[in-house]
Amino acid sequence: MVPTSYYIALSGILFALGMIGVLTRRTAIMVFLSVELMLNASNIALVAFARSWGDLTGQTAVFVVMTLAAAEVAIGLAIIVAIFRKRETTNVDDLAAMKG
Amino acid sequence: MMIAFILLGALTLVGGVITIAARNAVHASLGLVGTLISVAGLFATLNASFLAATQVIVYAGAIMVLFLFVIMLLNANAPITGRDPIPFVRELAGLGGVVLAGSFVILAVSYKDPLPLAAATTALGGGSASVIGETLLTRFLLPFEAVSILLLVAIVGAVALVQRPVAQPDNVPDSEAELLAPPVGSAISRGGQQPAFQQQSLQHKNDEGEVRA
Numbered sequence: 484m485v486p487t488s489y490y491i492a493l494s495g496i497l498f499a500l501g502m503i504g505v506l507t508r509r510t511a512i513m514v515f516l517s518v519e520l521m522l523n524a525s526n527i528a529l530v531a532f533a534r535s536w537g538d539l540t541g542q543t544a545v546f547v548v549m550t551l552a553a554a555e556v557a558i559g560l561a562i563i564v565a566i567f568r569k570r571e572t573t574n575v576d577d578l579a580a581m582k583g
Numbered sequence: 584m585m586i587a588f589i590l591l592g593a594l595t596l597v598g599g600v601i602t603i604a605a606r607n608a609v610h611a612s613l614g615l616v617g618t619l620i621s622v623a624g625l626f627a628t629l630n631a632s633f634l635a636a637t638q639v640i641v642y643a644g645a646i647m648v649l650f651l652f653v654i655m656l657l658n659a660n661a662p663i664t665g666r667d668p669i670p671f672v673r674e675l676a677g678l679g680g681v682v683l684a685g686s687f688v689i690l691a692v693s694y695k696d697p698l699p700l701a702a703a704t705t706a707l708g709g710g711s712a713s714v715i716g717e718t719l720l721t722r723f724l725l726p727f728e729a730v731s732i733l734l735l736v737a738i739v740g741a742v743a744l745v746q747r748p749v750a751q752p753d754n755v756p757d758s759e760a761e762l763l764a765p766p767v768g769s770a771i772s773r774g775g776q777q778p779a780f781q782q783q784s785l786q787h788k789n790d791e792g793e794v795r796a
Contacts, residue, residue, distance in 0.1 A: 484700045484701065484704070485584055485585055486696070486700075487694060487696055488694045489588065489592075490625070490629070491687070492692070493596070493625075494687070495684055495686075495688055495690070495691060496596060496688070497595060497618075499680040499681070499683040500599040500602075500603055500680065501599070502676070502679065502680055503676045503680040504602065506672060506679070507603070507672060507673050507676045508603065510608065510662070512608055513603075516602055516611055516612060516615050516650065517603055519615060519642075519646070520615065523619065523642075526622065527622060530629045530631050530634060531629060533629075533707065534700070534703060534704060536697060537698055537702065537703030537706030538706070539707065539708075539718045540718070540722075542631050542707075542715060542718075543718050543719055543723050543726075545631075546637065547730055549638070549641050550730045550733070551730070551733070552642070552646065553641060553645065553734070553737075554734055554736075556646050557741045558737055558744070560649060560650070560653045561741040561745045562744060564653060564657065565745060567659075574663050576668055
């Protein structure tokens with residue numbers, strides 16, 4: 484049996500990788516891919532804790548997170564396509580109209 | 584078991600590095616596919632068989648197809664070159680990532696299992712579809728229904744966002760069309776105004792015909 488702490492460490496490293504991607508990538512689609520990486524990291528941690536406590540709540544939460552990710556991707560990609568039609572760009576640096 | 588974890592964990596991290604470092608967006612999304620399938624394998628080692636199957640079907644199947652479709656539709660696979668407007672963003676992000684990962688690893692090492700792992704694993708029932716479904720439809724019925732509404736809203740929202748803006752109406756009443764019509768010289772160049780112009784010339788012909796009659 485692999486200890487739970489190994490899974491948590493892996494999940495933390497994967498989450499940090501996703502965070503680096505969100506901060507450094509400049510195409511909107513690549514930022515989205517990095518967000519998916521972070522969601523998967525949290526899923527690993529949830530399933531590992533579910534096994535650790537012998538409780539199915541964590542696995543149910545992962546199921547909800549997956550549905551949420553599907554909805555988020557559908558809406559987010561639709562927004563990217565709509566912006567691309569209007570502005571001809573997916574560079575997040577050009578989309579700073581709402582900067583305070 | 585340990586060998587499977589090391590292999591799948593290494594594949595997960597390699598896929599993640601490809602995802603954030605690849606210059607071509609298609610390569611990056613293929614790296615993410617590798618990560619997602621490895622995570623499905625990790626779920627299987629954690630006795631979550633139903634989630635492993637769902638991960639492959641929903642994530643590696645449906646979501647990644649959507650991503651690749653949009654990347655190719657927008658022709659967005661080329662990286663953005665040119666100076667980054669924020670100075671030192673790569674160095675700072677790398678530093679922040681290392682600090683975050685390090686603190687997670689320290690937290691993970693200090694974690695103690697509340698139950699013996701073997702006993703907790705048997706309580707999960709293998710994470711099969713029947714036990715997950717029973718939990719979802721008894722203890723978590725309200726979140727389950729809320730998620731169904733969320734999916735409906737997402738479908739409607741996606742359709743509303745990507746539909747083309749409604750075209751200019753053709754059947755504008757004549758008085759309004761005359762008010763909106765630009766001077767005759769520019770009317771020919773704009774497609775939308777042509778019917779009004781043709782109507783005017785037809786009227787002139789009619790006038791001439793009446794004069795002849």
